Amino acid sequence: MNQPRASELFRRADELEQSICRTAIAWARRRRLAPFFRTVSRLGDGVFWYALIGVVCMFEGWETGRFMIVTALICTAIYKLLKLWLVRERPFITHNDITCDAKVLDKYSFPSGHTLHAVCFTLLTAEISPVLALCVLPFTLCVALSRVVLGLHYPSDVLVGAAIGFSIGATALSV
Secondary structure, three states: OOHHHHHHHHHHHHHHHHHHHHHHHHHHHHOOOHHHHHHHHHHHHHHHHHHHHHHHHHHHOHHHHHHHHHHHHHHHHHHHHHHHHHOOEOHHHHOOOOOOOOOOOOOEOOOOHHHHHHHHHHHHHHHHOHHHHHHHHHHHHHHHHHHHHOOOOOHHHHHHHHHHHHHHHHHHHHO
């Protein structure tokens, strides 16, 4: 693919992502869902996952909980390195018409660390307790959606975060 053609492809992809962000934000505002998604996002900062690890430790033992903690630390290291290396600014920073409706933990958006952790923890939980994973899965989906709805991430940030989280979780389970 020649460079002008590739540039046009990326420009169109950016326009599509901006449009999805605007549509998602407007949808949540019309339905007055922003407070719900802010709460989900805040719980996804770590509180929900710490509670999940606590539950796993109580029912499955400390070794399983420690496995989840180590995997979470690997997730954190990987997404922070990627954000520092790739430096994609958040949608609301780059586009004045996209608003942020939540507390921001850092300046960069790619990949979504919240989604990465959510997918990884859901995969680990599915291996440990499929029934518990069915309870965690709706929260994971809400975390992923909250990142776009709150103006914090582009859809591709969330999709790549999910893919990386799945990869880390699958790798951890195979070791």
